[in-house]
Amino acid sequence: MKDKLKDKLWTYIVHNNPDLMLNLQQDFSVTHYLEEKINGIQSLTSQLLAENKPGYIIEELCMTELTKELRPSKFNYICNILEDEFEQDFLRIKESGLLTYELVNMIRESEPVYETLGFTEINEQDQMLRYAITGTIRQYMESM
Numbered sequence: 001m002k003d004k005l006k007d008k009l010w011t012y013i014v015h016n017n018p019d020l021m022l023n024l025q026q027d028f029s030v031t032h033y034l035e036e037k038i039n040g041i042q043s044l045t046s047q048l049l050a051e052n053k054p055g056y057i058i059e060e061l062c063m064t065e066l067t068k069e070l071r072p073s074k075f076n077y078i079c080n081i082l083e084d085e086f087e088q089d090f091l092r093i094k095e096s097g098l099l100t101y102e103l104v105n106m107i108r109e110s111e112p113v114y115e116t117l118g119f120t121e122i123n124e125q126d127q128m129l130r131y132a133i134t135g136t137i138r139q140y141m142e143s144m
Contacts, residue, residue, distance in 0.1 A: 001045065005059065006034045009066050016073040019104045041065050072124045074107045074114065078133065082106070085134050089141055110136045 010030070013021050024030045041062050048058045082103070083090045093102050113132045123129055 001055070001058070002038055005038055005041075005045075005062055005066065008059065008063055009034060009037060012063070012067055013070065016067075016076060017070050018075055018100050019107050020070070022104060037066055072119065072121050074110070074119060075103055077119075077124065078106050078110065078137065079103055081130065081134055082137060086137065086141060106137055106140050109140050 013024075024033050044065055045058065045062055048061060053061075079099075082093075090099075093099050110133050113129070113136055117123070117126070117129050117132060119129070
């Protein structure tokens, strides 16, 4: 179960938080991060096993807990804005093979906005946040 959860968490990170993935790889701390996260839900896993919950339910509940701090995905959020508001630039960057790289850079550029306005599942649909991030992306695209 532990290895399966590690694999699922890593897959989640790769697809939804490539900025974290790159940082963990750069610091050679992937294994440590995954072990720490899995160990952090050990009591939940034990409780669910004691309650005889089915494996798929245990996995789903554990993944919800493991990814709580990783949601919502800034990567997906910025990718959606880029595709919606800057379609030609999105296609050009995607065709160049640099989409992930550029999106990670846009996340870094957007950090002051996220710190000021916050970024949670509750305010993910907030128009002010979207406008602010769109403005940051526009500035980034102009500097390219």
